[in-house]
Amino acid sequence: MDFIHIFKRSSSPKKICFLLLHGTGGDEKDLIPIAEEIDNSVAILSPRGKVIENGMPRYFKRIAPGVFDLEDLKFRTKELYDFIIRAKVKYELEDHKMITLGYSNGANMAISLLFTFPNAFNAAILIRPMIPFEPKENINLKDKKILILAGMFDELVNKEYPKRLFNLLIEYKAIVEIEWIPYGHNLTFDDIKIIKNWYYKNF
Numbered sequence: 073m074d075f076i077h078i079f080k081r082s083s084s085p086k087k088i089c090f091l092l093l094h095g096t097g098g099d100e101k102d103l104i105p106i107a108e109e110i111d112n113s114v115a116i117l118s119p120r121g122k123v124i125e126n127g128m129p130r131y132f133k134r135i136a137p138g139v140f141d142l143e144d145l146k147f148r149t150k151e152l153y154d155f156i157i158r159a160k161v162k163y164e165l166e167d168h169k170m171i172t173l174g175y176s177n178g179a180n181m182a183i184s185l186l187f188t189f190p191n192a193f194n195a196a197i198l199i200r201p202m203i204p205f206e207p208k209e210n211i212n213l214k215d216k217k218i219l220i221l222a223g224m225f226d227e228l229v230n231k232e233y234p235k236r237l238f239n240l241l242i243e244y245k246a247i248v249e250i251e252w253i254p255y256g257h258n259l260t261f262d263d264i265k266i267i268k269n270w271y272y273k274n275f
């Protein structure tokens with residue numbers, strides 16, 4: 073278990089686990105209050121990104137804001153996928169639905185996982201995502217439920233990214249919803265309200 077991480081066992085018969093992927097400069101504790109606000113009874117697996125940029129943890133290297141080191145991304149995606157597979161065995165999560173909640177850099181890592189190892193999780197909540205890369209071939213994301221939360225005034229993410237991501241995911245047959253929040257890159261109470269509605273509608 074080489075990722076520093078938090079695991080919290082489920083306290084209900086619901087077989088659901090949130091996989092939490094934080095933003096740049098965050099850590100494994102960051103998204104726990106949000107996951108607990110959505111559903112306090114399910115399991116939580118929250119790994120800390122291993123790449124350090126000026127003291128700030130993240131999930132893969134970047135050359136500049138929004139310019140990614142794709143070699144490193146490929147390596148880190150496989151490394152995180154292997155961790156998820158090991159954790160599923162260790163924490164007896166194999167029969168659980170995995171719902172990934174990724175914010176910013178964590179959302180971008182979630183997309184890389186989805187495009188590379190579509191069986192890594194069952195559903196995803198992507199908060200302020202970009203598109204780290206586009207697959208060369210169509211992939212099959214049938215039955216994957218995905219919620220994209222985009223910021224209308226996001227100062228980091230160009231609006232074309234969430235729009236393109238939505239269309240790509242539709243092409244790949246995922247069940248996608250996109251919501252535009254009237255704020256910037258920060259996570260807001262509006263995000264949490266929308267996530268809760270989506271979660272209880274789907275799970």
Ligand code: MLT
Nearest residue numbers: 096134137138176177180
């Ligand atoms: C990224 O590096 O994944 C994006 O630029 C978002 C961020 O972490 O700032």
